[in-house]
Amino acid sequence: MSMLSGSSVLITGGTGSLGKALIREILDNHNVRRLVIFSRDELKQLEARRLFEDDSRLRWFIGDVRDRHRLERAFHQVDYVIHAAALKQVDTAEYNPFEYVETNVRGSQNVIDAAIDAGVKKVVALSTDKASSPVNLYGATKLCADRLFISGNHYAAAYDTRFCVVRYGNVMGSRGSIVPIWKTMAARGESLPLTDNRMTRFWITLNQAVKFVLDSFEMMQGGELYVPKIPSVRIAELATAIAPDARTHEIGIRPGEKLHEEMIAADDSRRTVSLGSRYVVMPHLAGWGYKPPKDGIAVSDGWSYQSDGNEHFLSVDELRNMISEGL
Structure with a gap:
């Protein structure tokens, strides 16, 4: 039986691509009592309500994570929270830096405080590969958010609430994916x-991301940063898989962008263990009684998890199959 069975679950930012995939999985396979969607955009909520045919288990809260009082109201009698709300566009962050601080940093602290005060049992916060050794403001705000959630276990130690973070790479099939854009351009004969x-x-499918997030509820003690073992892609080969006959042209790396992504930095290797299909970065300090996973295997000192040094790269054929299957 799922840990979520019979419980009340809330998703912040629940009308995005991952949020909707989580809604479908939770409604179909986890027998929840109530599923609360907390987000800012009333149009996206309306579209999602229609998509899920106004399922009686769904509740809809218009609100912003910047508003702690609204979060406190939404978190009432909630057992589990998935924190997916964030501002995410790298270039937009450089033009609007403090807006990203307000949502990604202050908003995260509001989620932490509201969860503790409401007696939420567990919170899984979503991170990004850009939070590891960040070179842009978006990544820096997400790294700060990660640390807030990990450290939130310290002052939640006297309570039942526990926090962990999951970090993964580009999600195939998400709203920001390059795949549909390139498909459209190729159909027009454009370069x-x-x-x-x-x-x-790094490359992960929506279904893989959903499973990884929900499995983390089952495993977490509080204080972990979970990273899935997922394949990498060469962007040039992705273009070939989408449109083998299309022309391509280089436009140069955008401000704040990396040539290769990283999910675990070398300096974190001393706290990282391999555990089945994931890596676990353990907390620096753990005054709430955290214990290292029994079956975890320590990675070598100085090891890092980077997309260009990955053991598994998806081939053009594998990418083409995934794209054709809509994964």
């Missing part, structure tokens, strides 16, 4: 823009 032919990225 596909590549930032750099050498670029690599």
Whole structure:
């Protein structure tokens, strides 16, 4: 039986691509009593209500994570929270830096405080590969959010609430995916823009991301940063898989963008263990009684998890199959 069975679950930012995939999985397979969607956009909520045919278990809260009082109202009698709300566009962050601080940093602290005060049992916060050794403001705000959630276990130690973080790479099929954009351009006979032919990225499907998030509720003690073992892609090969006959042209790396992504930095290797299909970065300090996973295997000192040094790269054929199946 699922840990979520019979419980009340809330998703912040629940009308995005991952949020909707989580809604479908939770409604179909986890027998929840109530599923609360907390987000800012009333139009996206209306579209999602229609998509899920006004399922009687769903509740809809218009609100912003910047508003702690609204979070406190929404968290009433909630057992589990998935924190997916964030501002995410790298270039937009450089033009509007403090807006990202307000949502990604202050909003995260509001979620932490509201969860503790409401007696939420567990919170899983979603991170990004850009939070590891960040070179842009978006990544820096997400790294700060990660640390807030991990450290939130310290002052929740006297309570039942526990927090963990999950970090993964680019999600295939998400709203921001390059795949549908390149498909449209190729159909028009246009040249596909590549930032750099050498670029690599981590790659995960929506279904994999959903499973990883929900499995983390089962495993977490509080204080972990979970990273899935997922393949990498070469961006040039992704273009070939989408449109083998299309022309391409390089446009150069955008401000704040990396040539290769990283999910675990070398300096974190001393706290990282391999555990089945994931890595676990353990907390620096753990005054709430955290214990290292019994079956975890320590990675080598100085090891890092980077997209260009990954053991598994998806081939053009694998990418093409995934795209054709809509994964």
